[in-house]
Amino acid sequence: MADIGAHSGGRRVKNGHESLATSPGVTLAESLRQKLEGAIAAGHLEPGSRLDEQEIAQRFGVSRTPVREAFRLMAANNLVELRGRQGATVRSIKAQALIEMFQVMAELEGLCARLAARRVSQAWGAEIGEIHQRLVAAGETGDIDVFYDINQEFHEAIYEASRNSFLADQTRKLRNQVAAYRRRVTRMPNRIADTVREHEAIMQAILAHDPERAHSAMRDHVNLLGDNLLDFLAAFE
Amino acid sequence: MADIGAHSGGRRVKNGHESLATSPGVTLAESLRQKLEGAIAAGHLEPGSRLDEQEIAQRFGVSRTPVREAFRLMAANNLVELRGRQGATVRSIKAQALIEMFQVMAELEGLCARLAARRVSQAWGAEIGEIHQRLVAAGETGDIDVFYDINQEFHEAIYEASRNSFLADQTRKLRNQVAAYRRRVTRMPNRIADTVREHEAIMQAILAHDPERAHSAMRDHVNLLGDNLLDFLAAFE
DNA sequence: TAGTGCCGTTTTGTATACATATATTGATGT
DNA sequence: ACATCAATATATGTATACAAAACGGCACTA
Numbered sequence: 001m002a003d004i005g006a007h008s009g010g011r012r013v014k015n016g017h018e019s020l021a022t023s024p025g026v027t028l029a030e031s032l033r034q035k036l037e038g039a040i041a042a043g044h045l046e047p048g049s050r051l052d053e054q055e056i057a058q059r060f061g062v063s064r065t066p067v068r069e070a071f072r073l074m075a076a077n078n079l080v081e082l083r084g085r086q087g088a089t090v091r092s093i094k095a096q097a098l099i100e101m102f103q104v105m106a107e108l109e110g111l112c113a114r115l116a117a118r119r120v121s122q123a124w125g126a127e128i129g130e131i132h133q134r135l136v137a138a139g140e141t142g143d144i145d146v147f148y149d150i151n152q153e154f155h156e157a158i159y160e161a162s163r164n165s166f167l168a169d170q171t172r173k174l175r176n177q178v179a180a181y182r183r184r185v186t187r188m189p190n191r192i193a194d195t196v197r198e199h200e201a202i203m204q205a206i207l208a209h210d211p212e213r214a215h216s217a218m219r220d221h222v223n224l225l226g227d228n229l230l231d232f233l234a235a236f237e
Numbered sequence: 238m239a240d241i242g243a244h245s246g247g248r249r250v251k252n253g254h255e256s257l258a259t260s261p262g263v264t265l266a267e268s269l270r271q272k273l274e275g276a277i278a279a280g281h282l283e284p285g286s287r288l289d290e291q292e293i294a295q296r297f298g299v300s301r302t303p304v305r306e307a308f309r310l311m312a313a314n315n316l317v318e319l320r321g322r323q324g325a326t327v328r329s330i331k332a333q334a335l336i337e338m339f340q341v342m343a344e345l346e347g348l349c350a351r352l353a354a355r356r357v358s359q360a361w362g363a364e365i366g367e368i369h370q371r372l373v374a375a376g377e378t379g380d381i382d383v384f385y386d387i388n389q390e391f392h393e394a395i396y397e398a399s400r401n402s403f404l405a406d407q408t409r410k411l412r413n414q415v416a417a418y419r420r421r422v423t424r425m426p427n428r429i430a431d432t433v434r435e436h437e438a439i440m441q442a443i444l445a446h447d448p449e450r451a452h453s454a455m456r457d458h459v460n461l462l463g464d465n466l467l468d469f470l471a472a473f474e
Numbered sequence: 475t476a477g478t479g480c481c482g483t484t485t486t487g488t489a490t491a492c493a494t495a496t497a498t499t500g501a502t503g504t
Numbered sequence: 505a506c507a508t509c510a511a512t513a514t515a516t517g518t519a520t521a522c523a524a525a526a527c528g529g530c531a532c533t534a
Contacts, residue, residue: 027321027517029309053486063519065302068486069309072266076313084264085486085525100403107348111341166337170407262525264487290516300489305516322495322516 018060028062032070035060040079040090041179048092051080078177093181095233101178102226106219108171109155113202113218116161117211125207128157132199139192148186154199158206158218178229185229194224255297265299269307272297277316277327278416285329288317315414330418332470338415339463343456345408346392350439350455353398354448362444365394369436376429385423391436395443395455415466422466431461 020031036056039045057067071088074080080088093101131154138147155175159168175182185191198221205214257268273293276282294304308325311317317325330338368391375384392412396405412419422428435458442451 029517030321054484064486065518065520069305069517072306072309073312075310084262084267086527087486097403100401103352103401104345104348104404104407107344108341111344115340164337164340166334167341170341266487291514301516302488302490306487323497324516 020060020062028060028066029069029073032056032060032062032066033073036070037074037077037079037176041176041183043180043183045090047090047180049090051088051090053087077173091177093178095230098178098181098229098233099226101174102222102229105171105174105178106222106226108167108174109158109222110215110219112158112162112164112167112171113206113214114211115164115167116158117206117209117214119163120161120206120209124157124161128154128161128203128206131157132203135199136196139196142192144186144192147192148183151186151195158202161206181229181233182225185225185232188228188232191225191228195221198224257297257299265303266306266310269293269297269299269303270310273307274311274314274316274413278413278420280417280420282327284327284417286327288325288327290324314410328414330415332467335415335418335466335470336463338411339459339466342408342411342415343459343463345404345411346395346459347452347456349395349399349401349404349408350443350451351448352401352404353395354443354446354451356400357398357443357446361394361398365391365398365440365443368394369440372436373433376433379429381423381429384429385420388423388432395439398443418466418470419462422462422469425465425469428462428465432458435461 018035020028020035036045036051045051051071053064053067053071057064060067071080071082075082075088079091081091082088131150135147135150135154138150152175156172159171162168198217201217202214202221205217255272257265257272273282273288282288288308290301290304290308294301297304308317308319312319312325316328318328319325368387372384372387372391375387389412393409396408399405435454438454439451439458442454
């Protein structure tokens with residue numbers, strides 16, 4: 001079975017349990033949720049793999065109760081699938097569902113961009129410019145994991161700039177749902193160069209306060225990524 | 238405290254417990270979720286009111302465990318708020334958040350309409366026409382609860398017609414989140430007549446296979462409803 | 475040999491008991 | 505009288521025990 005947190009610097013405490021950020025005031029269920037969601041997004045837990053209550057409970061040195069509650073919380077974010085009396089599995093997304101999700105995501109991210117174009121300030125321009133420069137630098141270095149993270153920062157900045165926190169939340173959640181699949185795409189041939197170019201178009205439209213152009217630029221960007229992702233998956237099936 | 242299910246024909250079984258659909262193969266937590274979500278949507282549970290684990294457990298004659306799990310599941314749909322060690326409350330949506338939610342909902346329902354316009358068949362035209370006729374009839378009768386339900390049917394038909402089940406799901410969830418507030422608006426002066434007129438515009442655009450017009454007609458419809466809702470709330474604050 | 479039904483094992487669902495954090499209340503002091 | 509602090513009470517979080525359903529293997533039969 002997948003080794004949760006093995007790559008995320010997860011060191012085990014002396015009694016053989018994975019360490020759980022044991023800050024006071026935070027429940028075990030919530031800590032578990034964060035850990036497990038991180039493991040899913042990072043791809044350490046394969047989509048479709050079963051989540052064994054007892055195993056996870058033992059691994060983290062807690063009882064089944066907080067583990068079960070964490071599963072329910074994760075179902076909130078559509079990251080696990082609960083089938084009554086048949087356990088929990090990491091949600092596996094079929095190609096058809098991915099198409100549907102990207103269609104929605106394109107629209108939501110497009111809305112973020114449109115609102116950002118209407119509401120954005122001068123200071124924000126400097127901020128996004130700085131992020132973009134770092135993205136370009138990472139692209140030239142070829143450090144894919146860094147590129148992935150900065151890319152995320154770029155989109156996050158636009159979520160915030162939309163000044164609609166509900167929209168930002170929804171979009172973020174959707175992004176997290178496809179994260180496990182998405183990460184693989186970054187490694188595709190022209191993806192990095194394309195991303196940089198597309199981001200520039202989005203940035204220009206927003207800074208020019210052109211909502212419609214910002215909307216369509218962002219929508220195209222997300223759709224292209226979706227197409228790439230489907231191409232990638234098709235190569236495996 | 239709010240009387241769960243008092244208006245939904247909720248009869249109590251002999252031992253004083255609310256009846257839970259006790260079909261085999263369905264867990265108590267899931268049954269509870271359905272019951273409670275229904276009570277929230279119907280307005281029998283006030284937004285902001287606290288959900289007491291013990292009380293609900295006693296009311297339905299179960300232990301706290303399935304009640305807690307039901308709370309976690311409901312948090313999935315953003316219908317309850319869980320604050321660590323401070324219990325669960327029915328999510329209360331502030332005016333600002335409602336504005337944000339309607340902005341997103343307008344976009345999502347607009348996307349449903351756009352896709353429907355592209356994909357809809359002849360047979361579907363008959364179906365939606367039949368629903369609309371019933372809506373008009375209910376409007377003339379003035380039976381507001383029936384009108385509300387048929388209105389929901391109309392929108393649901395468009396969700397399905399989009400042929401994007403993920404989008405349909407997201408939109409439905411969002412609709413459920415604001416349901417408790419929305420229901421009150423139906424009683425506003427011109428809302429019924431306006432709704433009928435707006436639905437006609439949407440229907441025509443979809444049946445004419447005009448995606449852009451369908452999109453904007455639906456978006457306007459949702460936005461107008463949102464405006465009405467805000468007017469309504471403003472009258473109370 | 476393939477299929478079917480039975481039985482034991484495993485895992486999930488629920489109840490209950492216990493630990494701990496938060497809220498409330500009352501006493502005390504200024 | 506009001507504020508503050510402490511002790512108690514209440515509710516949530518977690519652990520464990522028990523019940524029941526699903527899974528798997530095996531024997532039996534056609």
